[in-house]
Amino acid sequence: xxxxxxxxxxxxxxxxxxxxxxxxxxxxxxxxxxxxxxxxxxxxxxxxxxxxxxxxxxxxxxxxxxxxxxxxxxxxxxxxxxxxxxxxxxxxxxxxxxxxxxxxxxxxxxxxxxxxxxxxxxxxxxxxxxxxxxxxxxxxxxxxxxxxxxxxxxxxxxxxxxxxxxxxxxxxxxxxxxxxxxxxxxxxxxxxxxxxxxxxxxxxxxxxxxxxxxxxxxxxxxxxxxxxxxxxxxxxxxxxxxxxxxxxxxxxxxxxxxxxxxxxxxxxxxxxxxxxxxxxxxxxxxxxxxxxxxxxxxxxxxxxxxxxxxxxxxxxxxxxxxxxxxxxxxxxxxxxxxxxxxxx
Amino acid sequence: xxxxxxxxxxxxxxxxxxxxxxxxxxxxxxxxxxxxxxxxxxxxxxxxxxxxxxxxxxxxxxxxxxxxxxxxxxxxxxxxxxxxxxxxxxxxxxxxxxxxxxxxxxxxxxxxxxxxxxxxxxxxxxxxxxxxxxxxxxxxxxxxxxxxxxxxxxxxxxxxxxxxxxxxxxxxxxxxxxxxxxxxxxxxxxxxxxxxxxxxxxxxxxxxxxxxxxxxxxxxxxxxxxxxxxxxxxxxxxxxxxxxxxxxxxxxxxxxxxxxxxxxxxx
Amino acid sequence: xxxxxxxxxxxxxxxxxxxxxxxxxxxxxxxxxxxxxxxxxxxxxxxxxxxxxxxxxxxxxxxxxxxxxxxxxxxxxxxxxxxxxxxxxxxxxxxxxxxxxxxxxxxxxxxxxxxxxxxxxxxxxxxxxxxxxxxxxxxxxxxxxxxxxxxxxxxxxxxxxxxxxxxxxxxxxxxxxxxxxxxxxxxxxxxxxxxxxxxxxxxxxxxxxxxxxxxxxxxxxxxxxxxxxxxxxxxxxxxxxxxxxxxxxxxxxxxxxxxxxxx
Numbered sequence: 001x002x003x004x005x006x007x008x009x010x011x012x013x014x015x016x017x018x019x020x021x022x023x024x025x026x027x028x029x030x031x032x033x034x035x036x037x038x039x040x041x042x043x044x045x046x047x048x049x050x051x052x053x054x055x056x057x058x059x060x061x062x063x064x065x066x067x068x069x070x071x072x073x074x075x076x077x078x079x080x081x082x083x084x085x086x087x088x089x090x091x092x093x094x095x096x097x098x099x100x101x102x103x104x105x106x107x108x109x110x111x112x113x114x115x116x117x118x119x120x121x122x123x124x125x126x127x128x129x130x131x132x133x134x135x136x137x138x139x140x141x142x143x144x145x146x147x148x149x150x151x152x153x154x155x156x157x158x159x160x161x162x163x164x165x166x167x168x169x170x171x172x173x174x175x176x177x178x179x180x181x182x183x184x185x186x187x188x189x190x191x192x193x194x195x196x197x198x199x200x201x202x203x204x205x206x207x208x209x210x211x212x213x214x215x216x217x218x219x220x221x222x223x224x225x226x227x228x229x230x231x232x233x234x235x236x237x238x239x240x241x242x243x244x245x246x247x248x249x250x251x252x253x254x255x256x257x258x259x260x261x262x263x264x265x266x267x268x269x270x271x272x273x274x275x276x277x278x279x280x281x282x283x284x285x286x287x288x289x290x291x292x293x294x295x296x297x298x299x300x301x302x303x304x305x306x307x308x309x310x311x312x313x314x315x316x317x318x319x320x321x322x323x324x325x326x327x328x329x330x331x332x333x334x335x336x337x338x339x340x341x342x343x344x
Numbered sequence: 345x346x347x348x349x350x351x352x353x354x355x356x357x358x359x360x361x362x363x364x365x366x367x368x369x370x371x372x373x374x375x376x377x378x379x380x381x382x383x384x385x386x387x388x389x390x391x392x393x394x395x396x397x398x399x400x401x402x403x404x405x406x407x408x409x410x411x412x413x414x415x416x417x418x419x420x421x422x423x424x425x426x427x428x429x430x431x432x433x434x435x436x437x438x439x440x441x442x443x444x445x446x447x448x449x450x451x452x453x454x455x456x457x458x459x460x461x462x463x464x465x466x467x468x469x470x471x472x473x474x475x476x477x478x479x480x481x482x483x484x485x486x487x488x489x490x491x492x493x494x495x496x497x498x499x500x501x502x503x504x505x506x507x508x509x510x511x512x513x514x515x516x517x518x519x520x521x522x523x524x525x526x527x528x529x530x531x532x533x534x535x536x537x538x539x540x541x542x543x544x545x546x547x548x549x550x551x552x553x554x555x556x557x558x559x560x561x562x563x564x565x566x567x568x569x570x571x572x573x574x575x576x577x578x579x580x581x582x583x584x585x586x587x588x589x590x591x592x593x594x595x596x597x598x599x600x601x602x603x604x605x606x607x608x609x610x611x
Numbered sequence: 612x613x614x615x616x617x618x619x620x621x622x623x624x625x626x627x628x629x630x631x632x633x634x635x636x637x638x639x640x641x642x643x644x645x646x647x648x649x650x651x652x653x654x655x656x657x658x659x660x661x662x663x664x665x666x667x668x669x670x671x672x673x674x675x676x677x678x679x680x681x682x683x684x685x686x687x688x689x690x691x692x693x694x695x696x697x698x699x700x701x702x703x704x705x706x707x708x709x710x711x712x713x714x715x716x717x718x719x720x721x722x723x724x725x726x727x728x729x730x731x732x733x734x735x736x737x738x739x740x741x742x743x744x745x746x747x748x749x750x751x752x753x754x755x756x757x758x759x760x761x762x763x764x765x766x767x768x769x770x771x772x773x774x775x776x777x778x779x780x781x782x783x784x785x786x787x788x789x790x791x792x793x794x795x796x797x798x799x800x801x802x803x804x805x806x807x808x809x810x811x812x813x814x815x816x817x818x819x820x821x822x823x824x825x826x827x828x829x830x831x832x833x834x835x836x837x838x839x840x841x842x843x844x845x846x847x848x849x850x851x852x853x854x855x856x857x858x859x860x861x862x863x864x865x866x867x868x869x870x871x872x873x874x
Contacts, residue, residue, distance in 0.1 A: 347773075347777075347783050349783075350783035350784070350787075351695070351696050351699045351700055352696070352700075353692075354692035354693060354695050354696035354699075354787075355692070355693055355696035355697070355700070355708070357688065357689045357692065357693065358689050358690070358692075358693035358696070358708070358712065358753075358757070359708070361689055361749070361753070362708075362711065362712050365727065365746050365749075365750055366711070366712070366714065366715070366723075366750060367711070368730055369723070369726035369727045369729070369730040369731070370714075370726050372726060372729050372730040373722070373725060373726035373729060376729050417624060417628055420620075420621050420624040420625070421621070421624055421625040421628055423621065424618075424621035424622060424624075424625050425625065428618075436625060436626075436629050438860070439629050439632055439633050440625075440628060440629060440632060441863065442632075442856060442859050442860070443632055444859060444863070445808045445809055445812050445855070445859055445862070446812065446855070447812040447813065447814040447829045447832070448814055448815070449814050449829055449832050449833045449836065450812075450829070450832060450848060450851065452836070453639065453832070453836050453844060453848060454635035454636060454638075454639060455635065456836070457635045457638045457639055457642070457845075458634070458635045458638075462648075462649065462841060464634065464635070464638060484631075488631070488632065491628060491632065500870075520617055521617065545717060548719070549718075549719025549720070549721065549722075549815075550719075551719065551720065551721045551814070551815040551818070552814040552815055552818075552829075552833075555814075555818070555833065556833065556836055565719060565721050568721055568722075568725070569721065572725060578729065581725055582725060582726075582729070585719070585721060585722035585725050585726075586722070588718075588719055588721075588722060589717070589718035589719060589722040592717050592718065592719065593714065593717040593718055595717075596716070596717045597710075597717075
């Protein structure tokens with residue numbers, strides 16, 4: 001089922017603009033993540049798609065060819081996984097999963113069959129008759145997913161589905177969730193503020209900021225070709241290299257850098273993993289901090305840009321604090337963001 | 345149906361019932377208090393007629409005494425029961441809390457069994473000690489129904505007190521009396537205020553007990569009752585009811601603001 | 612030792628209080644089954660007084676049970692949806708409404724009864740019917756039901772649970788029955804037991820509202836205290852205890868359970 005949003009916007013009664021007019025398209029079977037910091041409008045967008053929030057007049061939400069803008073949530077046939085899961089504590093796992101099917105007034109035999117199918121898919125067989133309170137966080141998440149998926153929704157919506165879990169569990173469950181969503185083969189939209197989560201699960205990521213979608217694309221494209229400063233900073237924590245651009249060179253405080261192409265009207269960004277400490281590097285910097293993180297050292301460098309530039313240094317030893325080092329950056333790793341007519 | 349419509353529909357029965365049987369009758373009560381011969385001057389009349397002022401003062405003093413006694417007794421017993429585990433504790437707890445919803449008339453009768461002309465004390469002293477129909481009898485009756493309420497509040501509050509505070513005070517060298525004074529009572533203070541307010545409000549409005557015991561004592565509820573039934577002075581009965589209701593309500597609102605807990609009167 | 616002296620004092624106060632509450636209750640139980648209270652237990656035990664009470668006051672007892680049941684049904688029908696409405700609509704209107712319906716907890720029953728009498732006393736069919744007493748009981752017990760249910764509802768994430776049900780296709784009505792009522796059950800149960808207990812023991816309002824043909828159990832009690840011999844009054848009190856004590860115990864158990872959930 002395709003999802004098409006046309007000039008969807010939301011202004012709260014107190015005047016807060018949660019979502020500026022947005023156009024958005026999700027192809028059938030596609031898993032799309034809405035990524036952004038808190039307050040960027042991603043949850044509002046999801047809740048408008050769900051029908052839990054009424055958009056401003058003039059907005060249009062379509063599932064396939066069906067205009068659902070005016071439909072209340074209970075008639076939209078969407079599946080929703082809530083941040084807190086919202087599992088019904090008065091029902092067993094089975095009761096929760098069967099609830100949506102019961103609302104469709106399906107015959108009991110059909111309900112049982114579908115519940116069994118979804119339970120198998122989500123590997124919940126040992127827990128079907130348990131109470132919700134007797135489940136672990138990860139099991140609850142699977143029940144929430146199974147419950148949302150069982151009534152064969154047109155679109156599956158997930159609101160920060162991993163944020164209620166312990167950090168230790170989150171990575172494993174993230175991969176598990178990605179696997180399950182692929183198995184379901186359903187159009188899915190999910191909200192997260194964690195870029196790793198977005199990249200690991202989604203086919204396509206929509207980065208949001210201040211109530212607008214700033215860039216949509218596959219994870220690789222967002223990472224390698226961010227089109228705005230915000231995307232560069234939010235996805236992969238790229239740091240702005242300040243200096244004067246002249247043709248294909250950038251003059252920083254610490255020395256000259258070669259750009260991959262003509263950088264007129266561009267700002268230059270770089271990520272910590274692309275900043276290398278080499279004896280004959282083109283730039284000069286001073287080590288301000290050095291933290292050992294197991295796989296690498298994280299060095300904070302001054303003297304190149306106004307703030308601190310970080311370098312992930314993979315060597316067996318790191319230069320001491322206060323020493324001067326030489327830095328090199330592969331020109332192909334530099335991110336050039338065109339500022340002519342750009343959005344923030 | 346939009347869900348906000350449904351929510352409003354859920355409040356509708358309450359709204360209708362409360363309007364018809366609480367708001368309108370109370371409005372009528374206020375109106376009729378001013379419809380006597382004295383008009384709205386009736387409130388001034390109350391304050392200048394000794395019979396009414398005596399009753400008011402007497403009721404307030406009695407209620408204050410009951411509150412103080414109930415607080416002292418229930419806090420002592422409540423702290424003891426909350427901090428000690430022993431055989432028979434459950435039984436004592438049930439005895440102390442079961443009278444929670446005994447009607448005032450029954451409590452009046454129980455006081456008669458203790459201090460009436462044929463009561464326990466009269467039997468033990470050859471009829472010399474009879475107190476049921478005096479101020480003392482009323483006082484004991486009011487204490488009877490105040491103890492469970494105050495006790496439950498105190499015990500609930502004691503269980504919420506952090507035992508580490510007490511241990512900290514002990515570790516700093518405080519004696520047990522000092523611990524009570526410096527840690528426990530300040531910690532219980534909000535609940536004690538709430539419980540005291542409930543006890544006071546209940547005592548102010550207690551009718552059942554007064555009805556059985558206070559045939560010769562002018563406490564406010566009895567004065568209202570006689571004004572209404574014997575003198576048929578509806579305006580005066582209404583005005584006195586309004587004063588009584590307003591004072592108790594104000595007190596409970598104040599206490600709830602202080603402690604955040606809900607208060608229930610009765611008896 | 613100072614510590615144990617303090618403890619002994621506490622124990623003394625506790626036991627004395629216990630005796631104060633228990634002794635007269637036991638006296639009334641004993642008096643209700645003693646052949647002649649003035650002679651004492653040596654006169655022997657009898658169930659005669661209880662039988663007499665039943666003959667005299669059976670209709671009062673049955674009336675009280677009937678009114679308590681009707682009161683329960685009314686407070687359920689009015690109070691449970693209302694608590695849900697208040698929980699879903701937290702704003703100044705709800706706070707004022709909750710405060711207002713709680714007035715009968717603060718304002719003495721006598722004042723409420725006077726108010727009701729003056730407004731509806733002249734409505735003949737209503738004034739003389741048992742529903743007039745019922746109205747007083749509902750007025751007095753309704754805030755207990757509403758607060759008990761509201762306390763449980765306001766600690767759960769009602770909004771999200773309902774959104775969950777709605778996203779699965781449940782209408783407002785279904786959500787109320789499938790999600791709200793089952794999860795509010797501990798509060799409903801505690802409220803229900805409180806309502807029944809208070810209704811059966813209600814005297815202050817009832818004494819003013821009742822008619823000679825509509826004597827409830829406590830009104831009958833007052834009547835027996837004033838006009839019957841001590842043994843009959845005691846036997847009647849004993850019957851009252853037999854009805855009310857189990858209810859009180861159940862009520863306390865249910866309230867504590869609901870409070871644990873709401874805490």
